[in-house]
């Protein structure tokens with residue numbers, strides 16, 4: 397078999413020389429005609445060349461600042477983005493990106509776990525107490541609860557109980573986040589024009605000289621306490637202004653956290669048609685910014 401004088405084609409080592417020469421010519425031709433394609437071949441062979449033209453990458457961040465990016469990373473990112481799964485041979489090599497501080501695009505797999513969302517909180521306060529009843533009837537007492545948590549409060553198994561056992565009210569239903577829960581004594585006519593969330597017996601009623609009220613959940617855990625056993629903190633038995641809480645997230649046993657209805661913001665009518673000096677089922681007239 398004839399050939400160039402310096403090649404003896406009967407010798408395997410000369411075949412290798414010829415093959416390497418042809419490969420080199422091919423690569424040089426590729427670089428001159430298609431630089432991007434050649435870079436991919438070289439990247440596959442583990443050879444780094446660059447830089448890559450602007451826009452030929454998929455790195456999150458400053459796409460205009462190519463000068464600070466490693467060409468090897470850019471080529472890898474391009475391959476990853478364009479051939480995510482159909483071309484295993486072009487998968488990025490871990491060694492090509494190790495030690496890089498450049499933010500990487502993750503295709504198909506999220507390496508950062510999603511942040512877990514906090515469970516919705518259930519925060520219910522004893523929010524308003526009409527221990528004095530209404531102008532129509534001193535016996536028409538009512539109590540308002542307020543959910544200042546971020547999720548609905550299911551009240552099955554909850555109780556609102558005085559320290560002396562009366563009232564002792566089993567609660568039912570649900571209070572949505574930011575919602576109010578009106579408990580009317582005996583029947584729904586206590587606040588004639590506002591539907592009660594619950595009507596219940598108050599036993600011998602709320603004593604005018606004070607009570608300690610405990611709101612407990614279905615495990616028996618106290619969720620809110622208003623210790624006014626030495627006397628109510630606010631409200632008036634003469635003009636029937638209710639006792640409104642200022643901040644549901646602050647202790648209900650602090651006297652300064654309560655005030656009488658301001659007689660400006662009032663809601664509802666009693667069974668005799670008189671305007672209620674309180675806000676049953678609605679935002680308190682004295683409430684702070686935390687209350688809806």
Ligand SMILES: [Ca+2]
Pocket residue numbers: 580583584585586587588589590591592
């Ligand atoms: Ca009512």
Ligand SMILES: [Ca+2]
Pocket residue numbers: 523524540674675676677678679680681
């Ligand atoms: Ca209210």
